[in-house]
Structures are given as structure tokens and as C-alpha cells.
Amino acid sequence: MHRLLLGALLLLAGCEQQPAPLYLPQGDNYPETLSEWGMLQRADGFIAPVAEALPYDLNTPLFTDYAHKLRTVWMPADTAASYGEAHFDYPVGTVLSKTFYYTKDAQGRLLLNERDDRDPQRGLELARVQLIETRILLKQQEGWVALPYVWDEQQQEAHLEWAGDSRELSLLNAEGKTQAVAYQVPDANQCAGCHEETAGQGVNPLGPKARHLNKDFAYADGMHNQLQHWQQQGRLQGVPAELQGVPQNALWPTPRAGESLEKQARSYLDANCSHCHNPKGPGRTSGLLLDPATAIGISYGLCKQPVAAGKGSGDRLVDIHPGQPDKSVLLFRVESVDPSIMMPELGRSAMHAEGVDVLQRWVASLQGDC
Amino acid sequence: MRLAPLSVLALSVLLAACSEEPAPVADLDFQKDLQTQLIKAKPGSVIEIPAGTYQLDRSLSLKVSGVTIKGAGMDKTILSFKGQKSGAEGLLVDASDFTIEDIAFEDTLGDSLKVVGGKNIIIRRVRTEWTNGPATENGAYGIYPVQTENTLIDGAVAIGASDAGIYVGQSRNVVVRNSRAERNVAGIEIENTIDADVYDNVATGNTGGILVFNMPNLPQAGRVTRVFRNKIEGNNHKNFGHKGTPVASVPAGSGVVINSNDDVEVFDNDIGDHKTANVIISSYFSTGYTDLSTAESFDPYPEGIHIHGNRFGPAGDSPDHLELKALKVSQFGLNGRLPDILWDGYVNLDILVDGKLPADRAICINNGEAGMINVDGPNNYKNISTDMTDYRCSLPPLPAVKLASADADQGA
Numbered sequence A: 001m002h003r004l005l006l007g008a009l010l011l012l013a014g015c016e017q018q019p020a021p022l023y024l025p026q027g028d029n030y031p032e033t034l035s036e037w038g039m040l041q042r043a044d045g046f047i048a049p050v051a052e053a054l055p056y057d058l059n060t061p062l063f064t065d066y067a068h069k070l071r072t073v074w075m076p077a078d079t080a081a082s083y084g085e086a087h088f089d090y091p092v093g094t095v096l097s098k099t100f101y102y103t104k105d106a107q108g109r110l111l112l113n114e115r116d117d118r119d120p121q122r123g124l125e126l127a128r129v130q131l132i133e134t135r136i137l138l139k140q141q142e143g144w145v146a147l148p149y150v151w152d153e154q155q156q157e158a159h160l161e162w163a164g165d166s167r168e169l170s171l172l173n174a175e176g177k178t179q180a181v182a183y184q185v186p187d188a189n190q191c192a193g194c195h196e197e198t199a200g201q202g203v204n205p206l207g208p209k210a211r212h213l214n215k216d217f218a219y220a221d222g223m224h225n226q227l228q229h230w231q232q233q234g235r236l237q238g239v240p241a242e243l244q245g246v247p248q249n250a251l252w253p254t255p256r257a258g259e260s261l262e263k264q265a266r267s268y269l270d271a272n273c274s275h276c277h278n279p280k281g282p283g284r285t286s287g288l289l290l291d292p293a294t295a296i297g298i299s300y301g302l303c304k305q306p307v308a309a310g311k312g313s314g315d316r317l318v319d320i321h322p323g324q325p326d327k328s329v330l331l332f333r334v335e336s337v338d339p340s341i342m343m344p345e346l347g348r349s350a351m352h353a354e355g356v357d358v359l360q361r362w363v364a365s366l367q368g369d370c
Numbered sequence B: 001m002r003l004a005p006l007s008v009l010a011l012s013v014l015l016a017a018c019s020e021e022p023a024p025v026a027d028l029d030f031q032k033d034l035q036t037q038l039i040k041a042k043p044g045s046v047i048e049i050p051a052g053t054y055q056l057d058r059s060l061s062l063k064v065s066g067v068t069i070k071g072a073g074m075d076k077t078i079l080s081f082k083g084q085k086s087g088a089e090g091l092l093v094d095a096s097d098f099t100i101e102d103i104a105f106e107d108t109l110g111d112s113l114k115v116v117g118g119k120n121i122i123i124r125r126v127r128t129e130w131t132n133g134p135a136t137e138n139g140a141y142g143i144y145p146v147q148t149e150n151t152l153i154d155g156a157v158a159i160g161a162s163d164a165g166i167y168v169g170q171s172r173n174v175v176v177r178n179s180r181a182e183r184n185v186a187g188i189e190i191e192n193t194i195d196a197d198v199y200d201n202v203a204t205g206n207t208g209g210i211l212v213f214n215m216p217n218l219p220q221a222g223r224v225t226r227v228f229r230n231k232i233e234g235n236n237h238k239n240f241g242h243k244g245t246p247v248a249s250v251p252a253g254s255g256v257v258i259n260s261n262d263d264v265e266v267f268d269n270d271i272g273d274h275k276t277a278n279v280i281i282s283s284y285f286s287t288g289y290t291d292l293s294t295a296e297s298f299d300p301y302p303e304g305i306h307i308h309g310n311r312f313g314p315a316g317d318s319p320d321h322l323e324l325k326a327l328k329v330s331q332f333g334l335n336g337r338l339p340d341i342l343w344d345g346y347v348n349l350d351i352l353v354d355g356k357l358p359a360d361r362a363i364c365i366n367n368g369e370a371g372m373i374n375v376d377g378p379n380n381y382k383n384i385s386t387d388m389t390d391y392r393c394s395l396p397p398l399p400a401v402k403l404a405s406a407d408a409d410q411g412a
Helices: A001-010 A188-195 A226-232 A263-271 A282-286 A327-333 A351-366 B006-019 B026-041 B322-332 B405-411
Strands: A040-043 A046-049 A054-056 A067-072 A095-103 A130-141 A143-151 A158-159 A163-171 A178-185 A217-218 A222-225 B047-048 B052-055 B056-064 B068-070 B077-080 B086-093 B096-105 B113-118 B121-130 B141-146 B149-154 B157-159 B164-170 B172-177 B180-182 B186-189 B194-199 B202-204 B208-213 B223-228 B231-233 B254-259 B264-265 B271-272 B279-284 B303-308 B341-343 B365-367 B372-374
Touching: A046 A054, A054 A217, A054 A226, A130 A178, A143 A188, A188 B026, A188 B056, A217 A226, A222 A226, A263 A351, B006 B279, B026 B047, B026 B052, B026 B056, B056 B113, B086 B096, B096 B113, B113 B121, B113 B164, B113 B223, B141 B149, B141 B157, B149 B164, B149 B405, B157 B164, B164 B172, B164 B180, B172 B186, B180 B186, B186 B194, B186 B202, B202 B208, B208 B223, B208 B231, B231 B254, B254 B264, B254 B271
Parallel strands: B047 B068, B052 B077, B056 B086, B068 B096, B077 B096, B086 B113, B096 B121, B113 B141, B121 B149, B121 B157, B141 B164, B149 B172, B157 B180, B164 B186, B172 B194, B180 B202, B186 B208, B194 B223, B202 B231, B208 B254, B223 B264, B231 B271, B254 B279, B264 B303, B279 B341, B303 B365, B341 B372
Antiparallel strands: A040 A046, A054 A067, A067 A095, A095 A130, A130 A143, A143 A158, A163 A178, A217 A222
């Protein structure tokens, strides 16, 4: 069965016509299939970004059930994004794609790991990955649009699913244990639920911002800082000449030399929480703000009583109790997998043990009492 | 736009006969259809859901303004979320000019109907219920508009929430009326909200009937709430809220609880059969938190409180919380009762004039024979007093909420 599938893939590879990247500045005739976007190409059993699109990754990414992510950005010819410290302004027509996948072993079992398995030249080897979904963010004249595409089992095509989808997966970890994952492909509203980080301003990209992108990346021609590379490619204007002044989150999972535990924890909370928990985001109603601009104090959860957490409080009295992770609502909620308790509310069904570990160690390291 | 009726109900019935409590089978086609309609809705869209019980396993959401969702009746069109797999609510709405009516949400994992940040919200004849009855593992809120403006909740029913059945948070200009809140921790809770009218409701079998609260560290402090013509009776359910939540500190047997909020008028209600007190007036300090957990700008004192013309039934015979039990026995004897109104006694010393609160910041009880006990919380219950002299006063009536959707509906 497996060999047959592989054979079919090889057969198809090389003979497919790759459509050019799709420029869709307006209108809602969104393609039903992902291939029509022309962001990814297949060759010799690999799937990779097309030459016109830039792959990228982030310092500390959002956790989504241990899925790996292949991210690309494409901008219309002769256009560029302009740099801003908080966010970039992307030209109309920009397409961001994010493909969620797991790696597979020779038996076809899905693996739980955080390895980067992308070949800088050839991309992802289809026989060794299971593609789950690809999310498209499209910048139109009216603003950004989020579109979820779900891959078929044979990894031939992904189809637009406005209402999302779900998959029961089993992941094999390095110790040979399996972990069940109830993977949820978000519906288009749920995409917007996270991506509307400022109420009333609609959807915006979350990842491709200076502090997340400011890192080295393995391009086909070697390692380069992503911001500088984008600039050299003519895709980003106004990058400060000195990268020293550009914000930079901690590198996940292995921090750079000198990146403190606090920096790792704040980077993690930034990537996983601040799209809602910021002064203008959907999580603002809780009064808990975990964005980089909020100082570590009451608003950041320190000795702060939960407001409308309901059972999410876990019978704990404050969001962050210095020195006591097991008395902190924050830890209770990131450790939970109950959808009515867990944080983030969407995007995971498994606990991120490694993320929880960083937060636990950070809260344990805080001095003082409530 | 009509959704196809479905056969899942028959299937569930079939399954139910085979084993005890089978996991409900979600009607994925219905769910996908409905969510797709919600995503593709345009301003003016009316999404009608015919009578039937529909099993869903993930949250619904709406982000388009100007949409109406209509069922065939709160006992006829039932969205059941038993066995829900994902999402923190039943329906999450982030839109304005939204109307939902004649529909029920049952057994959501988290909140049932949450509306965040919209204007002109109408929630009419909607039922939210946890069908297993009161339980700590139930979702927190039934009907939950937060940071909304111009919101009407009319003829709703909320049962079994582990926090508040009807919870209005950080909103402006709100009417809650003709609704029934039963067997929740808090029946109806108005929190950090400016200008709310709560009238002609029934709150019964909750831990606390109607709450008017202010919580610290939020963008908006609440004020100006009128609670009138409600029937608030027999709210004696054991508190099954979660520690750390504001309602967890509410003693079982509380009729109306005003906490840290200002300009609250409670009048013309029938309030009775409460083991702790018909009315509790308290500060944030009585919720078990310290100064450390509040921003400096937060005002923890209830001020401008006016209790008048209510009809009080018996209360105070068996208060919750050990301190109150001991206090009752020592002050009023084994068979005695606490007075109708209980106040924790915290006042802002900085605003006192000649040792008294300025007239407009006062706590005024003008309710016939009803008495108030000041339990002197600040001094650890040392100088408990039932002397009403300083509290027999009146405040000018608060203005009625002006809400077009409420006026339009009057008598309809």
C-alpha cells in the first residue's frame, strides 16, 4: 500500500504543471485547491516553496500539537514589505502560507519531535512527512483573509475547508511511547480569532514580525539572517543597518548564549499568548496582558486574581504566584488539555511539556510573595 | 437559508438503549453547514435553525456584524455540546448588531454563549443549561456578553453554570429582564459594567441571586446599576464555584450581593428565603485578596448604595461561612436571624467628612423595618453594630437605561 502510494507520487512528480503564484488583490473567488495558489512545488518526491516564495521560520514559534511548519511568504513582483519594529506593512497581494506536517518513520508512523527536517535545497521529502493542513493568509485591498486548506491522505492536494476539520493522530516519541493528538484544523473564523490581535483591525500576520524573524535561516545558498536576506531579496525595506537594535525573541528550543530564563519564558508567552492577551486583543477582557510591552507586574499576572476564568482557575488564587508554579493559574491552564480550561484555547490538544517546563522554571525562579 | 433537519436524534436514541451514557455522535454535516453559514454570513443574513436537537463537538463562532440567528424556540431548537472536543464556548460572537433568539445551548464544555466587544446585541428567549444540574465541572458562564455596548437580554433562561448563569462583564448600557436564572453559583451577575437595568427577572436556587461586582485590574470600573422588580428567592445552593473566581467568595444563601461597585439602586424587589442575607454589601477586601493584587486606581469600596422599597422575606437564619455562623449565634442566639442586610463595614477613610461618608457616596437603607448589620470587617468583627442611624437616608433615583432595542420590544 505504502509502496504503491510512493510509486504514484513519483509518477506524478515532474509531470505536473506548476501554476504561477496567484495574485488576488480583491474579490472572494478564493481557489478551492491549494495548488492553485502556486506557493509550493513538487519535484522528485519532495515538496518545496516555489522559487518566487521565501521560506522562513521563527525564533520561538506557537506550539500546535508538535506539528512542524513550513512557512513561506510571497509578494507580487517589484513590491516589498516595509519594516516596523512592532509589525511589517505588507503589500497588497502578499500570500503567507504555513503548512503543518509531521515527520514519518520508515513504517509510516508519525513522530513526535522538534527537529528541523527540511532540506534547504529540496524541501520536505514526501515519503517522510505527513502533511495535515496549509493555512493561507492573503493580503487584499480590504485587508487580510485567512483560509484553511486540508491535505488529502495521499498528499496530492489540499482543499479549502471553511469550517475546518479534525484528525485523530498518534505520535511516536523518542522513547517509543505514543501520544494521541486530536488535531483540530481551525475554521476560518477561528483563524481570525487568533489573527485579529487588535480588536476591530481585522486579521493580521502574527509570525512574520521583526522579533520573531530576527534569526539565521538555512537557505539553499547557506545561512543568513532572515531580515537581511529579505532585504537583499528586495522584499523588505527599512531594516535597520545595525541588527543590534532590532528586537529578537529567544531561540526555541535551544536558546542562544546569554538568553535568560526570563527571556525564554517571555518569548514563549509572546508567541503562544500575546496575540489574544494584549491590551487590544480578545484576551484583554481578562486583564491579563502577556505582550512584550507589558512589564512583569499585576497586568502580566503577578499576584493577579483571575477575572472570568471559571473552572480555568483550577482553584488557584492568582495567575502567577512568584516561586510557586503549582499555585499559579497560568501553569494550570497551559498544563491542561480540557478545552474549557486550557490555554491557548485553540491550536492544541496535547500539553507542550517543553514549554510548560520553561514556564515552571521561570515562575519558580521569581522572588517575592502575594 | 434553512438547514436540513437531521436524523442524529434517532441515532442517539438508538445508541442510548445499548449502553449507559454513550458518547454522543456529533452531527458533523450539520455542524459544518452551520459553521460555514456563520463564516459566509453577510450583514443582514438571518440564519434559521429548525426545531431539533443537534449534537456538536466543536465551538461555533461568528465574526460578521448584522447577523440574526433564529431557532424555533428555546425548548425546540437545541444545540447540544455534550462530548464537545474543542473550543472554549458553544458560540463565540465577535460582531455588532447581533441578534440571537429562540434557541438553547446545552452542556457546553466552557461558556455557552459568549459575545465579545460588539455593539447592539440582542439575546432573546435563549436558554443555556447544563442538563446534569449544578456541578463544579460545568462551564463557567451561560450567557456572557463582555465589553459590549447596548445589550438587551430578554426572556432568557440560564441553568447550572459553575460561575454565573447570566454574566454581563465590562459592558455599557445593558438591560437584563424577564429572564430566569436558576441553580447557578451566581444567578445574574453585572460586573464592571456602566449603566445596567436588571428587572422583572427571577433568580432562584442559585448560591447568590443577583450580583453587582467590580473587579480590579480591568480596563473599566463599573457603576450605575438598578436592580428592581425582580423575584430573588431561595438562593441557598452550596457554592460550587472554583476558588480564585470572584463568585467563590459568595456565601450560600445570598439574595443580592453588591461588591466594590458604586451607584447601585436596589428597589421594589421580592427578596426572601436566604440563609445568609437578603442583601450583602461588601468590598473587595472581603473576597480574600490583598492590596498586592490590585492596581492603585482600583476603588474597592461600595459607595452610593441605595436599598429601598423591597419586600423582604425571612432570611439570615443559617449563614454560610464560619465567621458569619459564629457571629449570628453570638449576636442573635441559636434561633435568631441576621438582619436582612449585611455590610462588611469597609469605608474609604480618605473621603470621610466629619467621620461620615459624603451624602452621594453613602450607603442608604430606606426599607421599612429591614435592618442592617455592620460586621466591622476592618477590625476583625470587633465592633459589630446594628445601629442604623447613619444609614437611614435616601439617594436620588438613578437614571433609567436608554436602550432602543428594549423600548422597541416593550409590550411586543
